[in-house]
Amino acid sequence: MKKGLLLFVSMFLVCSAFAFNQGSFNLGGTGSLFIDKADSDADAVTTILVNPHVGYFVIDNVCADLIFTVAHQSDDDNTIASVGLGLGGRYFWKQAYVGADFQYQSDSYDSDFFGKSTVTSIYLTPKVGYLVSIASNVYLDLGVSYLLGV
Numbered sequence: 001m002k003k004g005l006l007l008f009v010s011m012f013l014v015c016s017a018f019a020f021n022q023g024s025f026n027l028g029g030t031g032s033l034f035i036d037k038a039d040s041d042a043d044a045v046t047t048i049l050v051n052p053h054v055g056y057f058v059i060d061n062v063c064a065d066l067i068f069t070v071a072h073q074s075d076d077d078n079t080i081a082s083v084g085l086g087l088g089g090r091y092f093w094k095q096a097y098v099g100a101d102f103q104y105q106s107d108s109y110d111s112d113f114f115g116k117s118t119v120t121s122i123y124l125t126p127k128v129g130y131l132v133s134i135a136s137n138v139y140l141d142l143g144v145s146y147l148l149g150v
Contacts, residue, residue, distance in 0.1 A: 020092050026055030026063055028141060043075040061092045067101055077112040088125070095131040095139070100124060102150075122150045 029052035036045045049071045055063040069084035088101020103123045110116050129143025 020057060020061050020063075022057050022059050024057045026057070026065075027053075028055075029053050043077070045073065045075045047071070047073040055090070063090045063092065063097075063099075065089060065099070065101055067103060069103065069105065079110040080107060081110075082107045084123075086123075086125075090127070095133070096129070097131070097143075098128050100126045124148045124150050 030049070031051070032047075032049045034045075034047040036047075037043070049069070051067065051069045053065050053067045055065045057063050065086075065088040067084075067086040067088060069082065069086070071080075071082040073080040082105055084103045084105035086101045086103030088099060088103075090097045090099030101124075103125065105121050105123060107119045107121070108116070109119070125145050125147050127143055127145035129141055131139035131141055134140050
């Protein structure tokens with residue numbers, strides 16, 4: 001890419017599940033680092049995102065999720081820090097799943113031009129995916145989700 005540099009360092013969707021039976025736990029999450037330049041004269045924008053989750057199977061094949069999000073984005077003039085907490089659920093059929101979660105997020109902006117401010121938001125995230133077995137009780141989560149502001 002001549003106009004920009006996108007370095008995708010870390011993106012993992014790893015999910016560890018002991019079973020899909022009532023009383024089982026599901027641990028996982030995502031993490032990513034992006035470094036982007038709009039053009040050769042622009043400042044690099046660095047984005048770090050960590051999004052762990054813990055799930056508990058309340059009944060067979062139905063998982064209640066607790067989601068935590070921490071994100072930080074910065075360039076030479078601006079910084080955005082985000083913290084979010086959410087609740088959701090997923091229904092599993094064999095190794096495929098569908099689900100959604102609600103997340104409350106607080107974003108703190110620090111800009112040389114606009115100053116400091118804080119914005120809170122609520123998001124709905126529908127999701128669908130498939131778990132690919134890597135080892136005993138360890139899965140690669142091939143999922144798609146969409147963050148929708150409410």
